[in-house]
Amino acid sequence: MHAYRTHTCGQLRAADVGQTVRLSGWVNRRRDHGGLIFIDLRDHYGITQCVIEPDCAAFSTVDAARSEWVLTLTGKVVARTPDTVNRDLPSGEIELRIETAAVQGQAQELPMPVFGDHDYPEETRLTYRFLDLRRERLHDNIMLRANIVTSLRRRMIEQGFTEFQTPILTASSPEGARDFLVPSRRYPGQFYALPQAPQQFKQLIMVAGFDRYFQIAPCFRDEDGRADRSPGEFYQLDLEMSFVTQDDVFAAVEPVLAGVFEEFARGKTVTKPPFIRIPFAEAMLKYGTDKPDLRNPIEIVDVSDVFARDDVEFKAFKKKTVRAIPAPGAASQPRSFFDKLNEWARGEGAPGLGYVTFEDEGGNLVGKGPIAKFIPAAAQAELVKASGIQAGDALFFAADKTERAASLAGMARTRLGRELGLIRDDEYKFCWIVDFPMYEWNEDEQKIDFSHNPFSMPQFDRDAFLALDKGDRDTILGLKAWQYDIVCNGYELSSGAIRNHDPDVMLKAFEIAGYAREETEEKFKGMLNAFRYGAPPHGGTAPGIDRIVMLLAGEENLREVTMFPMTQSAQDLLMNAPAPANPKQLKELHLRVVYPEK
Numbered sequence: 001m002h003a004y005r006t007h008t009c010g011q012l013r014a015a016d017v018g019q020t021v022r023l024s025g026w027v028n029r030r031r032d033h034g035g036l037i038f039i040d041l042r043d044h045y046g047i048t049q050c051v052i053e054p055d056c057a058a059f060s061t062v063d064a065a066r067s068e069w070v071l072t073l074t075g076k077v078v079a080r081t082p083d084t085v086n087r088d089l090p091s092g093e094i095e096l097r098i099e100t101a102a103v104q105g106q107a108q109e110l111p112m113p114v115f116g117d118h119d120y121p122e123e124t125r126l127t128y129r130f131l132d133l134r135r136e137r138l139h140d141n142i143m144l145r146a147n148i149v150t151s152l153r154r155r156m157i158e159q160g161f162t163e164f165q166t167p168i169l170t171a172s173s174p175e176g177a178r179d180f181l182v183p184s185r186r187y188p189g190q191f192y193a194l195p196q197a198p199q200q201f202k203q204l205i206m207v208a209g210f211d212r213y214f215q216i217a218p219c220f221r222d223e224d225g226r227a228d229r230s231p232g233e234f235y236q237l238d239l240e241m242s243f244v245t246q247d248d249v250f251a252a253v254e255p256v257l258a259g260v261f262e263e264f265a266r267g268k269t270v271t272k273p274p275f276i277r278i279p280f281a282e283a284m285l286k287y288g289t290d291k292p293d294l295r296n297p298i299e300i301v302d303v304s305d306v307f308a309r310d311d312v313e314f315k316a317f318k319k320k321t322v323r324a325i326p327a328p329g330a331a332s333q334p335r336s337f338f339d340k341l342n343e344w345a346r347g348e349g350a351p352g353l354g355y356v357t358f359e360d361e362g363g364n365l366v367g368k369g370p371i372a373k374f375i376p377a378a379a380q381a382e383l384v385k386a387s388g389i390q391a392g393d394a395l396f397f398a399a400d401k402t403e404r405a406a407s408l409a410g411m412a413r414t415r416l417g418r419e420l421g422l423i424r425d426d427e428y429k430f431c432w433i434v435d436f437p438m439y440e441w442n443e444d445e446q447k448i449d450f451s452h453n454p455f456s457m458p459q460f461d462r463d464a465f466l467a468l469d470k471g472d473r474d475t476i477l478g479l480k481a482w483q484y485d486i487v488c489n490g491y492e493l494s495s496g497a498i499r500n501h502d503p504d505v506m507l508k509a510f511e512i513a514g515y516a517r518e519e520t521e522e523k524f525k526g527m528l529n530a531f532r533y534g535a536p537p538h539g540g541t542a543p544g545i546d547r548i549v550m551l552l553a554g555e556e557n558l559r560e561v562t563m564f565p566m567t568q569s570a571q572d573l574l575m576n577a578p579a580p581a582n583p584k585q586l587k588e589l590h591l592r593v594v595y596p597e598k
Contacts, residue, residue: 021077025042074099076097246484254430278292298413
């Protein structure tokens with residue numbers, strides 16, 4: 001017999017009754033029932049109930065065991081009586097009658113129990129992550145992650161993609177976040193950067209003549225954490241294709257994502273390809289965000305013209321962008337509902353959130369509420385027509401500069417969708433956001449910046465683009481790029497683009513954003529040099545693994561689907577990182593630490 005186990009704790013069934021077997025695992029629960037001791041023994045595969053009687057020679061060993069001790073138990077498989085069968089366990093028809101027992105590892109008093117699904121502070125959970133991961137929900141999430149990655153990899157290979165690995169130690173590039181820098185011992189004062197994404201390398205793979213690349217790629221960005229973004233590192237399904245248009249990329253990606261979601265959706269419906277495409281400008285108008293949750297039926301409308309009418313006396317909305325957010329059925333809500341939304345808007349930095357409720361009076365919709373008296377009947381009729389509301393609905397208003405009004409309206413749309421129960425939780429709804437602006441105006445620095453991926457091809461005639469100068473600001477800010485995001489249930493899963501493979505156009509694109517040609521040549525020397533030796537048109541994208549798993553696991557925080565996450569403040573409490581380097585290490589790296597002034 002094997003030294004530790006003949007079977008796993010999730011393997012035994014009624015057909016095994018009568019066998020003598022050996023199991024090893026952790027004590028999930030210990031119960032003392034009038035002399036009989038029951039041990040629920042747990043391993044990676046499941047749980048088996050084990051029982052020992054007082055007259056057994058191993059009784060004292062089992063009696064001493066406590067939660068999370070590691071035991072090896074040997075005995076005979078017996079059938080449970082019908083009234084004690086546990087239908088919730090695959091092994092619930094049998095139990096192990098313990099004959100011998102060995103302690104493989106003792107556990108101290110636990111800082112947090114493993115049995116059950118109680119919530120504990122982040123600091124405790126991450127300091128003792130090895131215990132946290134023994135809990136059923138976390139364990140299942142990590143296995144789900146592994147299975148999703150396997151499925152993604154299989155589906156990509158079936159689509160004709162080949163997996164290649166790209167370097168981890170590389171050069172800094174402007175991806176939109178801070179780099180993690182690694183000092184060079186051999187070259188004092190010089191640094192490697194950990195890749196924010198394999199962007200340049202995957203483009204170089206296309207230039208090198210390989211086609212349809214993919215990788216489950218680690219990426220590193222020194223940015224603040226939040227529920228849907230890990231501080232430090234994350235993984236993405238990185239892919240790139242040669243000789244493709246935007247349509248070709250979509251056609252390759254959609255069946256992979258739809259297929260994975262259908263495989264792991266657990267009964268939820270999934271958008272069938274082709275996914276709908278929403279231009280960026282339309283998304284910002286209708287949803288107030290470029291990552292809309294399409295499960296929410298509310299659509300925002302612009303009503304600036306209505307409040308600009310001479311007969312509308314509500315001066316607070318004059319000369320502003322005004323967005324209306326319909327709230328189906330909200331007219332019946334108590335006054336406190338509207339007051340709380342108003343307070344919430346103020347907490348977001350807005351003056352408030354005006355509203356009008358509409359009721360049927362003699363076949364006409366009549367507005368009620370604090371600002372309704374400032375809006376004459378004709379203007380109210382325009383609001384009704386523009387928004388499509390009905391009797392019993394309400395309209396909320398966000399008024400400000402265009403970007404701020406859109407942002408507040410988008411947040412209000414999401415909040416109203418949740419509070420009114422309009423967002424269905426039994427579906428995954430995908431869309432593409434397309435036609436992103438190539439550039440945006442940086443008000444603080446009074447300059448033109450890239451608005452998205454700097455390596456994207458502009459949707460503009462090549463010669464006309466090369467002829468642009470600073471005086472063509474309006475034309476430049478109106479340029480669209482071949483950029484696209486894929487969004488699911490309000491989460492951006494990936495950004496992608498048809499790449500700028502023309503070195504002259506690339507130099508011009510960076511020049512418009514304020515980079516001197518010499519600087520661009522230096523920063524992207526490898527890629528520009530490669531483009532000068534024959535570069536194919538190419539494009540790709542990179543769906544985030546962590547967010548895919550988070551959605552499919554039904555979690556709201558990436559920490560719940562990452563094996564060893566950092567805290568929100570980018571600390572690894574388990575391994576105590578970051579930590580000071582010792583003097584010898586600093587000397588080898590030719591570094592000196594200068595602490596900030598307190």
